[in-house]
Amino acid sequence: MTMANTIAGWFGAGKDGQHAKLQLILLSVFMLALPFILSGSFASGNSWVRTIDFALLYIMLALGLNIVVGYAGLLDLGYIAFYAVGAYLYAFLNSPQIAAFLPVWMMNPPLLVMLLIAAVVAGCFGVMLGAPTLKLRGDYLAIVTLGFGEIIRIFMNNLDRPVNITNGPQGINNIERVSLLGHEFGKPLEFFGVQIPMVHQYYYLILAFCVLIIFVSIRLQRSRIGRAWVAIREDEIAAAAMGINTRNVKLLAFAMGASFGGVSGSLFASFQGFISPESFILMESVLVLCMVVLGGMGHIPGVILGAIIVSITPEALREVVNPLQDALLGKRVVDPENLRMLMFGLAMIIIMLLRPEGLWPSRRRKDELHPATKRITKQEDATLTEAEREHE
Amino acid sequence: MTTTTSPLLSVKDLKVAYGGIHAVKGINLEIKQGELVALIGANGAGKTTTLKTLVGMVKPAAGSISFDGQDTSRLAAHDFVSRGLVLVPEGRGIFPRLTVEENLQMGAYYRNDKADIAHDMARVYDLFPRLKERMKQLAGTLSGGEQQMVAIGRALMSRPKLLLLDEPSMGLAPIIVQKIFEIIRMVAAEGVTMLLIEQNAKLALETANRGYVMESGVITVADDAKALLANPAIQSAYLGE
Numbered sequence: 001m002t003m004a005n006t007i008a009g010w011f012g013a014g015k016d017g018q019h020a021k022l023q024l025i026l027l028s029v030f031m032l033a034l035p036f037i038l039s040g041s042f043a044s045g046n047s048w049v050r051t052i053d054f055a056l057l058y059i060m061l062a063l064g065l066n067i068v069v070g071y072a073g074l075l076d077l078g079y080i081a082f083y084a085v086g087a088y089l090y091a092f093l094n095s096p097q098i099a100a101f102l103p104v105w106m107m108n109p110p111l112l113v114m115l116l117i118a119a120v121v122a123g124c125f126g127v128m129l130g131a132p133t134l135k136l137r138g139d140y141l142a143i144v145t146l147g148f149g150e151i152i153r154i155f156m157n158n159l160d161r162p163v164n165i166t167n168g169p170q171g172i173n174n175i176e177r178v179s180l181l182g183h184e185f186g187k188p189l190e191f192f193g194v195q196i197p198m199v200h201q202y203y204y205l206i207l208a209f210c211v212l213i214i215f216v217s218i219r220l221q222r223s224r225i226g227r228a229w230v231a232i233r234e235d236e237i238a239a240a241a242m243g244i245n246t247r248n249v250k251l252l253a254f255a256m257g258a259s260f261g262g263v264s265g266s267l268f269a270s271f272q273g274f275i276s277p278e279s280f281i282l283m284e285s286v287l288v289l290c291m292v293v294l295g296g297m298g299h300i301p302g303v304i305l306g307a308i309i310v311s312i313t314p315e316a317l318r319e320v321v322n323p324l325q326d327a328l329l330g331k332r333v334v335d336p337e338n339l340r341m342l343m344f345g346l347a348m349i350i351i352m353l354l355r356p357e358g359l360w361p362s363r364r365r366k367d368e369l370h371p372a373t374k375r376i377t378k379q380e381d382a383t384l385t386e387a388e389r390e391h392e
Numbered sequence: 393m394t395t396t397t398s399p400l401l402s403v404k405d406l407k408v409a410y411g412g413i414h415a416v417k418g419i420n421l422e423i424k425q426g427e428l429v430a431l432i433g434a435n436g437a438g439k440t441t442t443l444k445t446l447v448g449m450v451k452p453a454a455g456s457i458s459f460d461g462q463d464t465s466r467l468a469a470h471d472f473v474s475r476g477l478v479l480v481p482e483g484r485g486i487f488p489r490l491t492v493e494e495n496l497q498m499g500a501y502y503r504n505d506k507a508d509i510a511h512d513m514a515r516v517y518d519l520f521p522r523l524k525e526r527m528k529q530l531a532g533t534l535s536g537g538e539q540q541m542v543a544i545g546r547a548l549m550s551r552p553k554l555l556l557l558d559e560p561s562m563g564l565a566p567i568i569v570q571k572i573f574e575i576i577r578m579v580a581a582e583g584v585t586m587l588l589i590e591q592n593a594k595l596a597l598e599t600a601n602r603g604y605v606m607e608s609g610v611i612t613v614a615d616d617a618k619a620l621l622a623n624p625a626i627q628s629a630y631l632g633e
Binding site: 228238 | 447449468469470471472473474478479480481485486487488489490491494497498499501502530532546550
């Protein structure tokens with residue numbers, strides 16, 4: 001099966017190659033036009049494009065966490081730490097912050113080299129988290145990973161003394177933007193007479209890496225490693241009995257997941273131009289986990305959908321709640337920012353009650369959590385009695 | 393291939409301890425090519441510990457284990473499958489959220505020979521037509537007996553030289569237990585050497601060539617299965633007669 005067929009399969013299309021390709025082309029055209037559609041149809045269009053940029057970053061994060069939580073079944077509540085690692089790494093190498101301590105040749109590496117470094121270093125941090133927690137599962141693992149996430153954040157917060165490395169809670173400013181093929185992102189760009197603003201430029205950059213990460217995710221899921229992850233999620237002893245080196249496979253899950261986070265973090269720092277420890281609080285880890293669970297654990301399109309919904313809803317609320325209050329009450333009673341967590345919590349509870357498998361689960365997970373199993377049990381009864389008759 | 397004179401598996405003076413508790417206190421076992429050997433004993437006698445030690449899931453405190461002419465007592469659990477020593481874990485240990493087919497494929501995880509894998513898959517389906525009917529079904533939705541078939545079929549996909557079965561009858565209805573033992577005889581007839589751990593001593597001894605009786609960490613009796621069935625002490629202690 002080709003990649004196009006896989007993607008078409010998500011939308012319930014058959015295995016008809018032509019049809020699949022057409023869908024993929026339509027989707028690509030839409031994705032390419034999206035920023036212009038948004039900035040053309042809303043007054044606050046550019047802020048919407050910005051929201052979409054963040055949504056894309058969250059998709060990368062959610063897909064990374066999906067490897068750890070969805071495939072390998074290791075509950076990680078400190079995932080945002082790897083995003084932080086990627087972001088700070090980018091900031092160190094692309095801002096004056098610690099330039100004085102670094103040799104000149106290390107500064108401002110080319111984009112692809114930078115992202116490779118971010119992926120590798122974040123991956124190493126992933127192994128650092130994974131190695132001591134190999135024997136932990138479930139709640140215990142969650143607590144340790146949560147602690148890990150906080151440790152990284154607090155380090156960033158306090159490493160301004162005795163030597164100022166991270167500039168503490170003030171964060172790092174003046175982060176240079178990405179340059180690619182001689183063009184510095186953020187500088188105005190004209191393309192066939194059309195002005196392309198900074199947020200649009202970043203949209204295409206982040207989209208490209210997002211597509212790459214989706215591609216890697218799909219390939220991983222189908223690979224030997226992907227099957228090994230699922231096996232250790234299902235039953236670790238049986239997995240070892242199949243000849244799977246459970247230790248290495250788990251560490252690889254942590255490393256792969258973390259490297260996605262690292263890439264995403266670097267793009268974030270470059271896009272934002274400013275980072276501080278506040279961007280990497282526990283709530284962010286929880287949000288990313290929500291995206292994975294809400295969308296459909298282990299199912300790539302579900303996770304993407306979850307990331308889009310969770311990251312865009314607060315912005316949409318902001319657009320809706322204020323005008324609504326103005327119109328109905330004539331004054332603003334609640335701040336949409338406060339409403340956000342309330343709505344969000346409520347939505348989570350409702351979805352988990354009604355659709356514990358997530359909004360867009362794989363067909364298999366749906367079968368498993370919904371009463372189709374009852375039918376099978378009846379069937380089983382029939383075959384059991386049949387077996388009994390046979391025996392007599 | 394091993395010659396008939398040297399045993400496929402030979403365990404000498406094996407001791408295993410969990411913390412301060414000695415679960416296995418120096419046992420000797422031998423299994424020859426083509427044999428079906430039963431290891432029987434009460435709950436807590438150390439049978440499962442012995443099996444886990446054989447496949448590296450528990451490390452021995454003392455003694456030697458040699459399989460197919462090589463010392464295997466220090467190997468990690470995942471190194472055994474490729475050597476042909478395969479465990480069907482207690483409680484079956486199937487992957488409940490994978491389909492029957494995917495479960496069987498996991499059995500061939502360490503192998504790369506696609507054509508041979510397909511051939512073995514067909515053979516397993518021949519052995520278990522029931523599994524062929526259900527190949528697309530999630531293994532967790534199968535009945536207990538069918539799950540046991542998946543577990544045994546999956547182990548066969550690893551091309552075992554020696555198959556270790558840990559309590560294959562556990563938690564199954566008596567009628568299904570009969571079926572499982574029929575399957576074990578079928579697999580034995582295919583020439584697979586097996587070590588079978590069972591609480592259902594009568595069935596196990598009726599199926600096996602030889603038997604060992606284990607009691608609080610030591611092997612008290614080792615004999616032909618027929619002789620054990622006829623042994624009055626065994627009859628009163630394990631066969632409920």
